[in-house]
Amino acid sequence: MSRTPLIAGNWKMYKTGLQAVETARKLSHLCSDVQNVEVLIAPPFLCIPLVAASLKNSKIKIGAQNLYFEKQGAYTGEISADMLKAADVEYVIIGHSERRQYFRETDTSVCRKIKAAIDEGLKPILCIGESETQRDEGKTFLTLDKQVSDGLKGFGLDELKDLVIAYEPVWAIGTGKTANIDQVKQVHQFLRSMLEKLFSKTLAAQTRILYGGSVKPENAKDLMGIEDVDGALVGGASLDADKFINIIKYNK
Ligand code: PEP
Numbered sequence: 001m002s003r004t005p006l007i008a009g010n011w012k013m014y015k016t017g018l019q020a021v022e023t024a025r026k027l028s029h030l031c032s033d034v035q036n037v038e039v040l041i042a043p044p045f046l047c048i049p050l051v052a053a054s055l056k057n058s059k060i061k062i063g064a065q066n067l068y069f070e071k072q073g074a075y076t077g078e079i080s081a082d083m084l085k086a087a088d089v090e091y092v093i094i095g096h097s098e099r100r101q102y103f104r105e106t107d108t109s110v111c112r113k114i115k116a117a118i119d120e121g122l123k124p125i126l127c128i129g130e131s132e133t134q135r136d137e138g139k140t141f142l143t144l145d146k147q148v149s150d151g152l153k154g155f156g157l158d159e160l161k162d163l164v165i166a167y168e169p170v171w172a173i174g175t176g177k178t179a180n181i182d183q184v185k186q187v188h189q190f191l192r193s194m195l196e197k198l199f200s201k202t203l204a205a206q207t208r209i210l211y212g213g214s215v216k217p218e219n220a221k222d223l224m225g226i227e228d229v230d231g232a233l234v235g236g237a238s239l240d241a242d243k244f245i246n247i248i249k250y251n252k
Contacts, residue, residue, distance in 0.1 A: 003208050006231035007248045008040040009238025010093060020047035021054045026241040028058040039248055040091055045079055052088040063091035066099060069112035081120035091123045097170045107150035123162040126151050132171035141190055148194050157199055165191060165209045166233040172213025174235055181226055184211050188228035217246035224250045
């Protein structure tokens with residue numbers, strides 16, 4: 001089964017509305033000849049409506065970096081799935097390691113957020129990854145197993161048809177360190193076999209598994225060339241349209 005690669009930019013807490021629109025417009029222009037790759041940017045919440053308006057008629061899709069699992073209510077500072085949907089958001093990043101680390105997100109809250117996203121027709125990007133200590137202690141696969149099993153607990157096959165998984169070793173995020181080819185290959189194979197074991201062969205074959213962690217124009221081609229790697233989740237290098245386009249066009 002062929003899977004269209006997805007190259008997603010996570011802009012984290014960078015850019016004001018005007019800066020975000022400027023980068024999005026530039027990227028859209030640079031992407032005009034891009035084919036067979038889905039391109040996504042996830043700006044800060046506040047920039048989403050402006051960026052979405054500036055990307056009408058563009059191939060670039062809009063993602064959010066988080067959501068809250070309740071539908072509505074007295075949850076000061078939170079954003080719900082239907083608010084995102086109404087703002088033309090298509091994908092939502094869930095369980096990024098920075099959210100797990102600084103905002104105490106757990107596999108249980110991640111699971112509830114995935115449910116909220118799916119119920120609203122948003123495509124979830126489930127982020128998982130081991131810390132440096134977990135890798136050093138030989139607990140990489142144990143950690144990933146738990147994050148996937150608990151994060152996807154209780155879902156039916158139909159619900160997960162648009163699921164994307166992003167494998168992001170925590171020690172590689174924003175550090176300039178990248179997992180080596182063998183490490184990425186092993187993990188992606190492991191994740192695909194987990195999907196087969198937990199759900200089905202078809203779901204395993206159709207689910208895109210992205211790599212994230214210091215992806216740059218210089219290493220994109222090697223990383224994207226690995227079997228079972230179906231794209232990238234890019235932080236730092238996605239903030240600059242000139243850099244990001246060279247990741248998007250990795251196969252040129
Ligand atoms: C990320 O934030 O998901 C990420 C991978 O960041 P960076 O590319 O900067 O390592």
